[in-house]
Amino acid sequence: MVQLALWGVVLGSIIALGSVGLTLIWGITDLFNAAHGDQMTVGAYVTLLVVALIPDVGFLQAAVGPFSFPWAVLIGIIPAIIVSAFLAIAIDRVVYKPLRRMGATSITGFIASIGVAWGLRGLIYVLWGADFHFYASGIRPMVSFLGLRLRTDEVFIVVVAWLATAGTYIFLQNTKMGKALRALSDNADLARVAGINTDRMIVWAWAIAGFLIALAGTLYGIQTQLRAEMGWIFLLPLFAAIILGGQGSITGAAVGGLVLGLAQQMSTAWLRPTYKPAVAFMIMVLALIFRPQGIFGEKESR
C-alpha cells in the first residue's frame, strides 16, 4: 500500500501541475477547457521534436546524471513551453475571444474547446502517427529505500512538478500581475472597473497555462511514453482535480491533483488498473454532489 501511495504521489504531482493552469483559465475566463489535455500532448511532442533534432554529439544525447532521459530533453522543454504558451494565446485569440465578445455561455466555450482538442490531436496523428514514442530508450534506473522502490526519473518528476506548482502559487500571491489575475478570477466586472486591463491579463493567463501544461506533458512523457491520446485521456483526472479544488483555486488544484493521483493508484489494490479513469470520474461526481464549490472554492456565489 505504501508503495502504491508513493506511485500515487508521482501521478498526483503531474495531475497537480497540469491542473494549475486549467483552474487558472477556468477562474479567469469561466472556460472549462477540454483542449487542455491535448495542449499537454502538443507540449510533450514539441519536446520530442527537439530531442530528435539534436545531434548525438558530446553530452547532448547522454543521460542526465542518474536519470534515464538525455540532456536533449531538458533543452527541448524550453522551446516546448514557449511554443505551448504562444499556441495557447493564439487559440484564445482565434476561438475563445470572439466567443467572449459575443457573450457566449461557458457551455458554448466548452464545446468549442472540444473541437480544439480534436483538432490538436488530429495534428499530432498527422505529424507523428499513432505509435508510441520515447524520449530515451534503455534502462530506467531505480532507487530504493525502506523497501520501497521508485525510478530516479520519478523523483525528478515530483521535484520539478512541485517546484513549478509552488512557483506559480508564489507568483500569484506576491506579484502585482499575480494579484490582478486573482482579482480578475474573483470578480471580472470589478477588475475592469478598478482599471485592470482584463484583455491583457487574459493573454498572460493563457501564457502561464501554456507554459505549465507543456512542462506537465514533458514530465508525463518522461514517466511513461508519448502517444497521441495521452493528454485526452489525462483530461478526466485534471477536470476531477479542479472541480474538487474549486474554481480558480491554485491550492485546490494542487491538493485535488494529489488526491486524484493517490486515489487512482491506490484503487489498483482492489480494482484493475483499467478502472483508473472510473475512479477519477467517481471522485468528480461525488465532488459535484457534495461540495460543488470545491474544497477551496473562494468565489462568492452570485
Place this chain on the structure above:
Amino acid sequence: MSVLQVDNVVSGYGSMEVLHDLSLAVGQGEIVAMLGPNGAGKTTLLRTIFGVVPPWSGTITYKGEDISGVPPERLVRMGLAYIPQEYNIFASLTVQENLEMGAFIRDDDIHPRIEEIFELFPDIAERRKSRAGELSGGMRQMLAIGRALMLNPELLLMDEISTGLAPFLVDAIFERVKELNDQGVTILLVEQNAPKALQTSDRVYIIEGGEKKAEGNPEAIAADEEIARLYLGRS
C-alpha cells in the same frame, strides 16, 4: 461648467432598451443623487457612464471631453471612479490587496496612499490581512469606497452604498461621503434611502422607466407631494 454631462443617452442590454433619451449634468463639487424605483435604469446609467455598457446613442462628456463608450481602464486614468452596488470588493483577496488593485494603473509606490485610506477607515486597517469576504457588511462598503479612492478621483459614482446596512452605519457612510465632498470630490450617487439622499445631496434627479421624471434641489423635491407619492414611497 459641469464636470459630467449626459446628453440624450440611450442604452441597454442585448436588445432591451433601458435608458430612453436621458440627460443630466453634475457640476463641480456637487453631490447629485438619483432616486427612483428599482429597475428605473439608475444602475444602467452609472454603468453606461463608466464604459461598462456602451451607449447606443447620445454623448457623455467629462470636463469637456467626450467619454462615450471609453473603457473603464482609461476612465480611471482621467479621474473617474465607480463603486458598483453589489460584488464591489474582491472577496478572495485580502483587504490590503483590494486597495492595491484600486491603484493597479499606478506603477510608483502606492503604500503611502494605502496608509491614507486606512487612516480614513481605521476599522478596516485592523483587518488589512483578512480576506475581504470575511468582513461585515459595513466594513465591506468602507473597503469598496477605499478601493475607489485609491487614485484620488475627482468624480465618484456610487451605487446604493447604504443598502442593507444598519441605520448607524448608513449615517457613518454618508458622513464619509460628505467629508469626501468637502475635500473636493464631485459625487453622483444612486440611493434607495430617499430621506438620507435628500438630506445629503445638493441636487436630485428622479428617474423612472429609463426617463428623467423630475429634477431640482432636495427641498423642492421633498416638498412636491406628487413626486413624494409617486417615486419616494410616501403616501
